[in-house]
Amino acid sequence: MSSLALINEFLGQPPNASSHGYQIDHILEFCHWFMGALFLGWSAFFIFVLIRFRRGRHPAADHQGVKSGISTHLEFSVVLIEAVLLLGFAIPLWAKRVNEFPPGKEALLVHVVGQQFSWNFHLPGPDGQFGRRDVSFLSNSNPIGLDPNDPAGKDDIVTVGELHVPVDRPVITELSSKDVIHDFFLPDMRIAADAIPGSLIPMWFTPVKTGTYEVICGQLCGLGHSGMKGTLVVDTPTDYQAWLKERAELAGSQGAPPAGAPKTENAPPKQENKPAQPAASPGPQL
């Protein structure tokens, strides 16, 4: 089986680094070999037909068509195998991914906000609480629109392009987008889900290998789509805690979010001015 699995590697798939990924890999292996067999079979049949029904041998068209039942049996077999793949393997695996989320306490929850053309990551910080987000607070220095007046958001960690997670712990990413539809794709984790403006879409995986992995956008989202990449760093628990501490200190020293905050804090009576802010910010929706 391991030599059969080389087909995935041959086709450029990176090694799996998640707990469920081997199941995806088995389906992919089977599909690749099956498609390879079909390609050879149909190609051979095509060449046979070209020779067998060449003009030299059949100057007049035959309107009877095929009389043998072999082609029907072959086609039925292909449909049967595909139905077993879909109903027996693909749909149950997909159902497990979308129905069986790990318990909230066990998992690490991260907000992921896509935008043209980068990924923003939002972690709750030491207090474990996410600060409120609102589109009216969006600015270049506050890319996810954190409410500067919400105490829960003071220690929140916001990073652009790089997400750290601990190994062997389930991660739930809640996906959204500020502009168009993106797709948060982690090829090494064998998982992807769309980030859609106005929706919060949960996705989960458990990284089982430490390392640095690629985050890409899986939906053609504009001219800069090919550059919409990020990094997922899977740390040991100790390294992860050290990273959290470093980021929390950074967030504490800068105050979260850095900009946007003084404007609203200094002018509480001018609440009416708030709606003017979204017009200045590039992202219309969060």
Ligand SMILES: [Cu+2]
């Ligand atoms: Cu994108």
